[in-house]
C-alpha cells in the first residue's frame with residue numbers, strides 16, 4: 595500500500611542502531627512525541643531479542659525489523675513466519691537471494707500473520723547504500739552501473755510479489771518509472787547538509803530524497819548521534835516541509 599496520504603513524520607524512520615535497551619530508552623527520552631516509526635536492526639535484535647519489538651510497539655511506534663534475511667528459500671520462509679508473529683510493520687530480505695527465496699519469504703509471512711491482521715510490508719534490499727560502482731564491479735564481480743543492477747533487483751522483487759525495495763534515493767526515479775508509484779521505496783543513505791557521510795556511498799539530503807520520490811526515509815546517526823536528537827529531527831522535518839512549500 596502506497597503511503598500517499600500520510601504525513602512527513604510517518605514517512606521518516608529512525609534507525610535505532612544501539613546494543614542495549616537502556617541506550618534506546620535514553621534516545622527515546624529525547625525523541626518520543628516527535629517520531630512515529632523506528633527501525634530495529636541486527637545490533638539491537640541480537641542483543642535484546644524480539645522483546646524490543648514489543649516494547650516499541652507498546653509505545654505506539656511503528657516498527658521496521660531490518661534483519662535483511664538472505665538464505666535458502668525454506669529457511670527464509672521460516673524466518674518470516676517467526677517474524678510475522680511479532681506483529682511488526684515492515685520486514686526485509688536481500689533481493690540477491692533470488693525470486694524463489696523472496697516468494698518463500700512472502701508465503702512464510704502470510705502464514706505467520708494472525709488471522710484478520712495485515713501482514714507487515716515485505717521489502718527487498720537491492721544494493722546496500724554503502725556500495726559504490728567500483729566496489730560492486732571489483733569485489734562483488736557485478737558488472738555495469740549500480741542504477742541498472744538496482745533496477746534489475748527491484749524488478750525481481752516485484753515479480754516475487756513483494757511490496758517494495760530498499761535502495762538509495764538516487765535510484766528512486768528509475769524504479770518508480772519502471773515499476774509504478776505504488777511500489778514502495780525505502781531509502782537509507784540520508785545525510786542532512788553538514789553531517790558526516792561515514793560509511794555511506796549513495797547519499798542524498800532528506801529534502802532531495804523526498805523530491806526524488808522516496809516513500810520512506812531511514813535516518814540513523816544524523817539523529818541518534820546528535821547531542822540533541824529531537825532538535826536534529828525537528829530541523830530535518832522543517833527542512834523537508836520548507837522544501838515542499
Ligand SMILES: O=c1ccn([C@@H]2O[C@H](COP(=O)(O)O)[C@@H](O)[C@H]2O)c(=O)[nH]1
Nearest residue numbers: 609635721722723782783812813814815
Ligand atoms: O542499503 C542499506 C540498507 C540498510 N541500511 C540501514 O539504514 C541505517 C542507516 O543508518 P545511518 O546512520 O543513517 O547511515 C542503518 O541502520 C543501516 O543498517 C543502510 O544504511 N543501507
